Amino acid sequence: MGGTTTGGSTTGGSTTTAASTTTGGSTTTGGSTTAASTTTGGSTTGGSTTTGASTTTGGSTTTAASTTTGGSTTTTGSTTTSASTTSVGTTATTTTRTKAPVQPxxxxxxxxxxxxxxxxxxxxxxxxxxxxxxxxxxxxxxxxxxxxxxxxxxxxxxxxxxxxxxxxxxxxxxxxxxxxxxxxxxxxxxxxxxxxxxxxxxxxxxxxxxxxxxxxxxxxxxxxAAPTLNTTATTNTMTNAATSTIAATTITFSTTTTTVATTTTTTPTTTTSVATTAEAVTTRQLTFRSAGETFTSDLLNSSSAAFTSRAAMIKSTLEPFYQKAFPSFRSLTVISFRNGSIINTMNLGFASTSVPNDSQIANTLVSAASNITAFNIDTTSISVNGTQVSSGVNHKISLITASFLVLLSWLLSSQQ
The missing domain is CATH 3.30.70.960 (SEA domain)
Known part of the structure; x- marks a missing residue:
């Protein structure tokens, strides 16, 4: 500090300049403050000059006061600047949600x-x-x-x-x-x-x-089809940029945010049709009488409970015997019931490449009869395609054969 003193007066005064740097000092927001100068004990020539260095950031102003004592002039310039930058990096999070797969x-x-x-x-x-x-x-x-x-x-x-x-x-x-x-x-x-x-x-x-x-x-x-897994990917991106500028302790923050992206996968359903080659099937009609069983009128109606129940019973009972006897057997379908005790008529299906003859079809039923108790089978009443075959013997006699037998009988009797 240097100065010139004349007769107790001060000319030009003494000038003291102090530079201070403060971090995290006092905080003034949204206004300005000016401190008055005070002079004590003596005369002052040239007066007191106060110069405050004012720095404004984000709308705040701070003015530092100066104080003069004993004829000295003090000028204080206070400038506080603090710049800090904080960066929070980017975080990526992926979440996968998988639906439980269904059975094909x-x-x-x-x-x-x-x-x-x-x-x-x-x-x-x-x-x-x-x-x-x-x-x-x-x-x-x-x-x-x-x-x-x-x-x-x-x-x-x-x-x-x-x-x-x-x-x-x-x-x-x-x-x-x-x-x-x-x-x-x-x-x-x-x-x-x-x-x-x-x-x-x-x-x-x-x-x-x-x-x-x-x-x-x-x-x-x-x-x-076994489905493709559905996956949802979620990406979270967060960026926080915080910039603090303190001018006479004024702070400004800037923050931003989150972005979410979602992806959905759709699974298609495929329908496939398969064509199969039809097998040629030959049908034979089988008829037999259930002696001793009572016929009721509802057996004439194929939609009645009595018809469907008896048809199912005959089908489930006879099919195993024909399946075992003939590899070419394909189906058995009851088509009607008639009065006469009960006369049962059904269609038997065989692969056309191997169809048994009428006697073989009848003999299978005759053989099965002794093992069946669900319904009666009169083995003397069996016919196949209209030809009566009882106990395995064909009773269909042609007109020519009958005529020959009659003629033979007449000749024999005439010789006696």
């Missing part, structure tokens, strides 16, 4: 040689549940034997009337065949293999199933 299912439709009744429209009915149990039992055996651990189960989706040109409507069964979804896509059977497996099984006469399926009706209705 092939839906097969086939006509079951079973009279369709309205109760089969109701899943809770005894008729539906009885036929369902028979169908599932046979299908499970077929597919478990063929596919092993890849096969899970079969289940009946619906029964519906089959469109056929016969007096009695059969039943079309729509069945789901479910496979294991843990297997690779190459191991899961193709729909063609599923249909072919059923065709081969019901065509094989050594399989003595208690269910008759029309081979040419088997087809794939729908295939539900």
């Amino acid at each position: 299912v092939v839906v097969i439709a086939a006509i079951i040689v079973e009279p369709f009744v309205k109760e089969l429209n109701n899943r809770e009915s005894a008729q539906f549940q009885t036929l369902e149990a028979r169908v599932v039992a046979v299908y499970d055996v077929i597919y478990r034997r063929r596919f092993g651990l890849l096969f899970i189960r079969t289940f009946v989706i619906a029964f519906r009337p089959a469109v056929i040109r016969r007096r009695m409507e059969n039943t079309e069964a729509v069945v789901g065949v479910e496979f294991n979804n843990t297997a690779s896509s190459t191991d899961i059977p193709q729909s063609e293999d599923v249909a072919k497996t059923l065709i081969e099984a019901v065509s094989n006469s050594s399989n003595n199933f208690n269910l008759s399926v029309e081979i040419d009706s088997i087809k794939v209705v729908q295939t539900t």
Whole structure:
């Protein structure tokens, strides 16, 4: 500090300049402050000059006061500048949500040689549940034997009337065949293999199933592919830029934010239809009488409960005997009942490549008769395609043969 003093007066005064740097000092926001100068003890020439350095950031102004004592002039300039920058990096978060995969299912439709009744429209009915149990039992055996651990189960989706040109409507069964979804896509059977497996099984006469399926009706209705996994990816990006500028302790913050991107994958469903080659089938009509049983008029109506019940009983009883006797046997369908005790008429279907003769068909029924108790079989009343064949003997005699026998009898008698 330097100065010139004359007679106790101060000329030009003394000038003190202090520069201070303060971080985190006092805070003044949205206004200005000016401190007055104060002079004590003496005369002042040239007065007191106060200069405050003012720095404004973000709208705030700070003015520092100056104080003069004993004729000295003090000028204080206070400038506080603090610049800090804080950056928060970018964080990326990916969340994957995977839906539980469903089991792959092939839906097969086939006509079951079973009279369709309205109760089969109701899943809770005894008729539906009885036929369902028979169908599932046979299908499970077929597919478990063929596919092993890849096969899970079969289940009946619906029964519906089959469109056929016969007096009695059969039943079309729509069945789901479910496979294991843990297997690779190459191991899961193709729909063609599923249909072919059923065709081969019901065509094989050594399989003595208690269910008759029309081979040419088997087809794939729908295939539900093992689905592609649905994934949702969420990316969170956060950037926080905080800049603090303190001019006389004034702080300004700037912040921003979050971006979310979502991706959804849709899985298509593929439907495949399989065409199968129809097998030629030859039909033989079989008739026999149930002696001692009472005929009722409702047996004339193929839609009545009495008709469907007796038809189902005869079918389920006789089919195993014909399946065992003839590899070419395909179906048995009861078509009518008539009065005369009860006269039963039915159609037997055989592969056209190997059709047994009338006597063979009749003899199979004769052999079975002694083992059947559900209904009576008069073995002397059996006929095939209108030809009476009782106990395995053909009783159809041509007119020529009869005429010859009469002539022979007359000649013999005339010689006596």
